[in-house]
Amino acid sequence: MAKIKMAKARPPHEGRRFANSAISIEQALPASRISLRAGSNELAELTKPLGFKLPSKPGTSKTKSGLSALWLGPDEWLLINNDPQAISKLMENLDAVKCSNVDISHRNTAIIISGKAAEDVLNSGCPRDLSLDAFPPGFCSRTLFGKIEIILWRLSENSFHIEVWRSYSEYLWTFLLDASKDAG
Amino acid sequence: MLLIHCPYCEEERPEVEFAGAGEAHIDRPKDMNAMSDAEFEKFFFIRDNPKGVNYERWRHIHGCGRFFNAARDTVSDKFLTTYKSGEKKPEVATQKPVQGAKK
Numbered sequence: 001m002a003k004i005k006m007a008k009a010r011p012p013h014e015g016r017r018f019a020n021s022a023i024s025i026e027q028a029l030p031a032s033r034i035s036l037r038a039g040s041n042e043l044a045e046l047t048k049p050l051g052f053k054l055p056s057k058p059g060t061s062k063t064k065s066g067l068s069a070l071w072l073g074p075d076e077w078l079l080i081n082n083d084p085q086a087i088s089k090l091m092e093n094l095d096a097v098k099c100s101n102v103d104i105s106h107r108n109t110a111i112i113i114s115g116k117a118a119e120d121v122l123n124s125g126c127p128r129d130l131s132l133d134a135f136p137p138g139f140c141s142r143t144l145f146g147k148i149e150i151i152l153w154r155l156s157e158n159s160f161h162i163e164v165w166r167s168y169s170e171y172l173w174t175f176l177l178d179a180s181k182d183a184g
Numbered sequence: 185m186l187l188i189h190c191p192y193c194e195e196e197r198p199e200v201e202f203a204g205a206g207e208a209h210i211d212r213p214k215d216m217n218a219m220s221d222a223e224f225e226k227f228f229f230i231r232d233n234p235k236g237v238n239y240e241r242w243r244h245i246h247g248c249g250r251f252f253n254a255a256r257d258t259v260s261d262k263f264l265t266t267y268k269s270g271e272k273k274p275e276v277a278t279q280k281p282v283q284g285a286k287k
Contacts, residue, residue, distance in 0.1 A: 059193065074192050
């Protein structure tokens with residue numbers, strides 16, 4: 001019988017890294033992701049499968065034991081689980097609640113940009129005010145970067161997680177790299 | 185760049201995140217089959233298109249994805265106010281037609 005070889009799912013920028021004195025760009029570690037939509041009546045029920053209360057204030061996020069929930073809209077959240085294997089259990093638990101939970105792990109990927117010039121490099125393509133007052137650590141939002149839609153999430157003062165559709169990530173990577181050459 | 189206040193995100197966001205979606209406060213007919221062609225034309229195609237304050241639907245398509253309403257001056261392109269879908273037309277003191285605009 002012929003041996004079947006399975007292709008392994010790999011992040012699109014595996015092994016790539018850019019760094020200079022002011023900026024560092026790298027592929028985020030593999031994670032699983034869920035697009036969660038739920039009405040206000042279901043929010044209380046979702047606390048149990050998630051292990052925490054979903055953030056309800058615009059632009060806020062919450063992380064607990066490897067699972068993050070990002071507020072994207074009044075009834076929409078992005079869940080990111082650092083453990084790529086943990087998703088099936090979480091999906092199962094969410095199935096018990098009246099909500100829409102769609103596995104988008106293979107649609108999205110993420111790029112981490114950090115360093116003292118991260119804000120400036122991002123502003124080369126993103127028109128948002130990224131100052132600490134307007135976009136503090138933990139803040140997240142869907143927005144535009146050049147011609148593509150991204151979800152920007154500030155991890156700390158000098159580091160951002162950029163969530164992007166996998167097929168758009170090459171554009172994002174090239175754009176960021178180009179903008180970084182002027183930084184530092 | 186023009187900044188537009190999204191009533192759902194509760195902050196001002198760059199205009200490129202938004203898409204305009206035509207005149208607001210147009211009631212959908214309850215029974216379209218019973219309408220005459222003339223009535224349907226009026227509902228579907230005919231818009232006020234005023235010079236001055238216009239009430240419009242906008243969508244925060246590259247943000248929270250929500251539709252909301254806005255009062256915008258079509259002469260100055262200034263957004264006078266934005267408010268959530270389903271809320272009543274706000275009567276804001278500043279919403280006077282600009283000078284020289286015909287009613």
